[in-house]
Amino acid sequence: MSSRINQKNRTERAVTDGIQEFPLGLGTTFAPHSVCAGNHGKLWVTTTNTATTGSGCVVGVKTLRPGELSPANHSHMPRLSAGIMKDPLGAAKVWFAAPAPPQQQDPIVSMLTTAGYPVTFYPLEPDAKAESIALETTKKGGSGEPTYEYSLLFAEPVHKYVGVLPITQSGAGQVEKMVVEHNTWLWDVAVSTEADGKTHTYWVTGQANTTPARTDNGLYKRGPGERTWERIILPGGATQKPFYVKADTEAVWVTATNPNQVIRINLATGRSKERNLGTAVPQQLTFTPEGEVWVASSEGIHVFDGQMEEEGTIIRLPSGGKAKGICVGSDGNIWYTNPDKKTLGRYPTAIARLGAPTRLGxxxxxxxxxxxxxxxxxxxxxxxxxxxxxxxxxxxxxxxxxxxxxxxxxxxxxxxxxxxxxxxxxxxxxxxxxxxxxxxxxxxxxxxxxxxxxxxxxxxxxx
Structure with missing residues (x-):
């Protein structure tokens, strides 16, 4: 059972709350896409090259001095780069997805965050893409001496599989491919893990598409020990188009269009709640230290409590444009990308808002x-x-x-x-x-x- 709640009572925060945007020095060539927290107080931003040819660019930004930029811009950089995360083993590198056109760079890339910013490509099929990436952590060993293994998850839409790429100190391993048998264009992937730290459930969003022809929209679930994927129709029906997905310890969260909604699905009961965003098209989402869920959209940033009990809040961007990528920085603040304005935005959550007491965890x-x-x-x-x-x-x-x-x-x-x-x-x-x-x-x-x-x-x- 789901609940449908109108957005008319949603509150709105003024831009005077302290939101700021900083130019990324990208000119008209590159539009920022995703953002992640890295080491040494830096953020790393992927970009889309808006020209038909040319190299790519990934930009490092210091959280304390956002005007100090470290652009990694060279011929070996993928021209299109999307989801990004820091190395889970702590190496001076980031990993990102490259949904590039066929016959260009391979779609899974690691980049050292040291001088020269060398990149390493992890090949898949010649025409493969990677629309997004996520991290899987698996507990190994006993309770007295826990050890952990890490894998990079990605959604590959051309050949319709979720890829699992193990990451070790000696480098990446072989990709395991979990084929999605439904006729859908895969977009984003997430994983939820049970209390033992070893048992995983995988989630991937898929969309109807014209070229190539794909007919199904939905959220797809592969439970522990299963070999096939269950299709979950979203609350808006079979024509509702999902985009990004994240899982926390209690729920799976999905952004979707037609209608524009943020959806929370309880892991224990399967019941869903949704909030309508009106004309705002939702994009990426992140969890914050306060236990809230923040969602980037075409009209700003939306904030929901972790149980989706309340209507939520929208924060308008100070100079217009659209928010796309979003993350929590190592400084505790919210950071987001604005592709239209070629900027990186900061919303201060690490300090009390308007004199109110902080609610950090x-x-x-x-x-x-x-x-x-x-x-x-x-x-x-x-x-x-x-x-x-x-x-x-x-x-x-x-x-x-x-x-x-x-x-x-x-x-x-x-x-x-x-x-x-x-x-x-x-x-x-x-x-x-x-x-x-x-x-x-x-x-x-x-x-x-x-x-x-x-x-x-x-x-x-x-x-």
Whole structure:
């Protein structure tokens, strides 16, 4: 059973709430698409080349100084790039999708965020596309010493499959293809995971299409152990066209047109709620530290509570245009792309709004392993933490992980990383290597500097 609620009582926030937009220096050639949080306080933005030929561009932006840009613009960059995420193992790289025309670059790309911005392509079929990407985290090992495996998920519409690309320290593995047997053009993919951390349910949106001819709109579900996909007709009927999908620990969220809606489907009951957006065409969505859902649209940014109990709020963009990509930055603020204006926007959520008290969640420890480490040894998973708001873990929150030590570091010799919480709202700190010093190394994790970090101590002792 679903509930249909009219949008007429939806509230609207004034642009004086502090929303700002910053030029990306793209001129008229590139339009920003998606955005993600990276390491060292940077955001990374994919773009679409509006010309018929030429190279591509991905732009790095510092959250503290948005005017400082790091454009990766060279002939090896895909001319069209879409969904983007930071490397789950903490390497200095990002991964993004490239829904390029046939015979161009392969559709799955990793880019080092170091000098020269070299890219690596992961080939599929010659005419394959990747419309979007997502991250899957799988728990391995026992409860005492948890280890985690990571895979990149993507929707491939030409050959109609959801791809699973394992990501390891030695590089990416072989793509597993979960073929979607329905006559639909795949668009976006998400994954929900049960409490064991190992059992996954996959979700993908699909659309009717003209060229090639595809007849079906719907949300498609593949449960644990199943080999086929169940088609779920959206509340607006068989002609309602879904776009983006995200799963949190309680529900699956979908944006759709005809009619324009944001839809929440309860994972436990299958019941749906929807909110009508009128003439606003919804795009990407993200979960925030307050436990809210924020949705980009052609008319601004929409905010809903995590249970979709209320009508929601719309925030108009300060200079017009349309919002498309959206994420939470490592500073705790909302960031979005505006393709029409070639800008990146910021809405300040890390501070109290109009003097109201903040409603941020909290980081809490799930488990930690060794407390004593000998010099030059390492520990694989020193700390597992989760981010909780409104009594539930929140996926996709960029938590800052730090080591305060003289000799101990993460495996890449750094002492600070940003890691996104996984589909269960958790982060696993990367391996820590002890130096040659006897010391007390403090490991901490939290949302930027907007809240107290949780911490544990590693006692480094002589070998």
């Amino acid at each position: 909290r980081t809490q420890v799930v488990s930690h392993t060794e407390t004593v480490l000998h010099s030059k040894e390492h520990v694989d998973a020193p700390l597992v933490a989760e981010y909780v708001a409104g009594g539930r873990p929140i996926p996709g929150i960029p938590l800052t992980c730090r080591i305060e030590a003289e000799g101990a570091t993460f495996e890449d010799n750094t002492r600070e990383r940003v890691i996104l919480t996984d589909q269960r709202g958790r982060v696993c700190l990367p391996p820590v290597y002890a130096g040659e010093f006897e010391e007390e190394a403090l490991l901490s994790v939290g949302l930027g500097d907007t809240e107290p970090h949780v911490a544990t101590t590693l006692h480094v002792r002589p070998a």
